[in-house]
Amino acid sequence: MSKMDPVVHFEMPADDRNRMAKFYAKVFGWKTELMGPDMGNYVVVTTTETNDGIPKNPGAINGGFYPKQKDMPAQYPSVVISVDDIRKSMREVAEAGGKVLGEPMEIPGIGQYVSFIDTEGNRVSLLQPSWRANTRPK
Numbered sequence: 001m002s003k004m005d006p007v008v009h010f011e012m013p014a015d016d017r018n019r020m021a022k023f024y025a026k027v028f029g030w031k032t033e034l035m036g037p038d039m040g041n042y043v044v045v046t047t048t049e050t051n052d053g054i055p056k057n058p059g060a061i062n063g064g065f066y067p068k069q070k071d072m073p074a075q076y077p078s079v080v081i082s083v084d085d086i087r088k089s090m091r092e093v094a095e096a097g098g099k100v101l102g103e104p105m106e107i108p109g110i111g112q113y114v115s116f117i118d119t120e121g122n123r124v125s126l127l128q129p130s131w132r133a134n135t136r137p138k
Helices: 017-028 086-095
Strands: 007-014 031-034 043-046 062-067 078-082 099-107 111-117 123-129
Touching: 007 017, 007 123, 017 031, 017 043, 017 062, 086 099, 086 111, 086 123, 099 123
Parallel strands: 007 062, 078 123
Antiparallel strands: 007 078, 031 043, 043 062, 099 111, 111 123
C-alpha cells in the first residue's frame, strides 16, 4: 500500500472568535487559545489530549478558528492535510484539476501552509509541518 497523507487539523471561520470559543468550550469541553495579531488572531482549538502537540488518541485531531474576512474566498469549515513536500503537492493539486490559492505561508513553529479548492469547490489546506518532519510515519 502506498503512503497516505493524513488529515491533521480542521479549521472553521468565525465572525466573533470569543463567542465561538465560548460556545465550543461550553458544549464540547474544547480548550481554546486566542492568538494575537502576529498570528492572524487565530484561535487554536484542543479537542483531545496531546503529547507535545500530537493527539494521544489515534484518529483524533485538533483545530482552529480563523477570522472571517470579506475579501477571502471559500470561508467554510475545512480540513488540513499533512504532506511531506508542499510544492510537490501543490503541483499535484493543480494537475488533478484543483486550484491552489496563492503561495505557502510560514506559520511560526508549525510549518508551511497553503489552501486550495478541490474539483468539487471545497476549500482544503496543505501543511508541510516543520515540527513533525522526523516523526511522521512512512
